[in-house]
Amino acid sequence: MMGRLQAIWIKRAHGGPMDPAEEARAVRDRGLEGNADRGGWRQITVIEQEVFDRVRESLPDADPMMRRANFLVDGVRLADCRGKVLEVGDLRIHMRGETRPCELMDEQCDGLRSALDPDWNAGAFGKVLNDAVVRVGDEVRWGEMQGFEE
Numbered sequence: 454m455m456g457r458l459q460a461i462w463i464k465r466a467h468g469g470p471m472d473p474a475e476e477a478r479a480v481r482d483r484g485l486e487g488n489a490d491r492g493g494w495r496q497i498t499v500i501e502q503e504v505f506d507r508v509r510e511s512l513p514d515a516d517p518m519m520r521r522a523n524f525l526v527d528g529v530r531l532a533d534c535r536g537k538v539l540e541v542g543d544l545r546i547h548m549r550g551e552t553r554p555c556e557l558m559d560e561q562c563d564g565l566r567s568a569l570d571p572d573w574n575a576g577a578f579g580k581v582l583n584d585a586v587v588r589v590g591d592e593v594r595w596g597e598m599q600g601f602e603e
């Protein structure tokens with residue numbers, strides 16, 4: 454199964470706005486350059502376009518940027534991806550777990566938090582395995598952990 458990177462966002466400050474970008478540089482073991490959440494356990498967060506397509510049926514004002522993730526992808530299902538490697542262009546991300554929706558979701562769109570709550574709908578997070586530049590439109594697919602050390 455292959456998809457595409459539909460959007461990139463960089464969070465310049467904790468709780469601050471999400472800045473859209475056409476490309477971003479990922480740094481191994483750190484995350485995206487310029488992103489407030491560099492390093493640590495959650496280096497990159499990813500959400501699915503298809504989830505937001507469904508959410509908009511009941512919440513037409515819901516926008517993927519409201520989720521405050523770094524990447525919006527299509528064509529790749531994130532549910533139960535813990536331990537898998539997501540390839541975004543030349544970037545490899547070791548997916549570590551589900552990203553749970555928080556109260557910030559409802560501050561932006563009433564009902565968004567509960568709409569994103571079930572079945573990994575709020576996305577997933579992971580660790581950057583290699584340095585790479587990613588661009589909107591890059592291919593997204595599941596890869597192998599082989600050749601990368603945790």
